[in-house]
Amino acid sequence: MPLPRIALQGIAGSFHHRAALKLFPGGVQVVECRYFDQVPQAVTTGKADYGLMAIENSTAGSILPNYALIDASGLQILREVYVDVRHQLMALPGTRIEEIRRVWSHPMALLQCGHFLRRHPAWERIEYEDTAAAARDIALGRLAGTAAIAPQIAAGRYGLEILAADIQDQNTNATRFVLLGPPAPPQAGADKVSLRIETPHRPGALLEILEILAHYRWNMTKLQSLPIPQQPWEYRFFIDAVFPEAGSFDPVIDLLRQKSSHLKILGIYPNQNL
Numbered sequence: 001m002p003l004p005r006i007a008l009q010g011i012a013g014s015f016h017h018r019a020a021l022k023l024f025p026g027g028v029q030v031v032e033c034r035y036f037d038q039v040p041q042a043v044t045t046g047k048a049d050y051g052l053m054a055i056e057n058s059t060a061g062s063i064l065p066n067y068a069l070i071d072a073s074g075l076q077i078l079r080e081v082y083v084d085v086r087h088q089l090m091a092l093p094g095t096r097i098e099e100i101r102r103v104w105s106h107p108m109a110l111l112q113c114g115h116f117l118r119r120h121p122a123w124e125r126i127e128y129e130d131t132a133a134a135a136r137d138i139a140l141g142r143l144a145g146t147a148a149i150a151p152q153i154a155a156g157r158y159g160l161e162i163l164a165a166d167i168q169d170q171n172t173n174a175t176r177f178v179l180l181g182p183p184a185p186p187q188a189g190a191d192k193v194s195l196r197i198e199t200p201h202r203p204g205a206l207l208e209i210l211e212i213l214a215h216y217r218w219n220m221t222k223l224q225s226l227p228i229p230q231q232p233w234e235y236r237f238f239i240d241a242v243f244p245e246a247g248s249f250d251p252v253i254d255l256l257r258q259k260s261s262h263l264k265i266l267g268i269y270p271n272q273n274l
Contacts, residue, residue: 007031007042007051013132013154019083019177020052021153034129036066040073040180051075051180057085058174060108062224067238070266075180077194077267078187085173087113090135090160091147097163102126104134105149113149116167135160178267191242192221192271193249198228198236198262206237208259216252218243221273236262242271 004024008016012030020028031048033039042048053070056062070077087109091100102124103110103117109131110117117125128134134148139158147163148154155162178194199205213220222240227233243249249268257263 003027003029004050005029005031005048007033007039007048009033009036009039009053010130011132011136013135013150013157014130015083015085015151015175016052016054016177017132018151018153019054019081019175022081022083023052023079023179036063037069040069040075043075043180043182044073049181050078052177053180054175055178056176056222058172058176059112059170064224064226067224067226070178070180071196071238071264073180076183076265077178077269078181078184079179079269080192080272081177081179082174082272083177084171085112085168085175086151086166086171087131087149087168088152088155088162089116089147089149089164089167090155090162091138092142092144093159093161095144095147095161095163099145100147100163101145103147103149104128104138106131106134109149112169112173113167115169116164132157176273186268187270189270190268191244191246193241193243193268194222194266195239195241195256196236196262196264196266197239197256197260198234199259200261201234205259209237209239209256212252212255212259213239213241216243216248218252221271238266 006020006028010016011032031042039051043051104126107127131150132154135150135154135158138146138148218241220241224238225235228236
């Protein structure tokens with residue numbers, strides 16, 4: 001049976017790749033995309049079976065443009081997965097840390113390893129478009145004196161040696177990814193829903209939505225606003241909520257529709273934030 005084709009932003013060996021393997025432990029075929037907007041396109045055009053997209057980070061917050069991309073894609077959220085963000089310093093095999101002169105990585109990774117990097121003030125920090133791409137290009141170029149900050153999976157894939165492990169400032173940092181695919185019936189055990197809601201432009205409209213969730217004991221895990229195009233200073237809301245009973249789902253959605261100008265279900269899937 002062929003491995004699932006997963007479109008993701010970045011390349012093999014990235015955190016997206018690690019998230020894909022967490023969802024599909026048997027292995028995946030990576031469909032590399034340079035930009036996030038190419039991820040849903042790869043699915044809708046048949047180049048990939050699914051798309052995988054980072055949606056938020058526990059310390060950096062939401063990746064706002066990706067909410068709009070998911071909304072516009074026509075795809076649904078099928079599953080979610082959380083990946084611990086752990087950064088490794090890696091270089092060509094046999095390199096000693098005293099030989100390092102330059103460090104390549106994504107700007108966010110450099111920022112997340114600030115404490116470690118400040119212990120090596122002479123190192124030149126070079127921003128790269130992707131953590132795994134930094135590791136790959138160091139390996140391909142056989143670049144001595146240059147290290148990458150990247151996930152462990154990149155070291156194994158590109159034949160680099162880890163010189164310092166888990167150099168991130170925070171050990172509780174994690175990124176949430178969602179798996180996108182064509183609309184399908186929710187899988188067994190689904191107890192989480194992602195919604196896009198627009199409310200009437202009047203006082204208390206959003207409060208009425210939240211009161212419904214609270215009354216029926218839906219645990220809201222995310223509330224994010226984004227501007228509505230062509231409607232300046234009006235906003236749509238993206239809500240994630242865990243619902244306690246499958247039987248309560250349709251009646252609550254009906255109530256939310258009554259209080260909303262527009263409501264769209266972006267996905268129903270099992271909650272993984274345990």
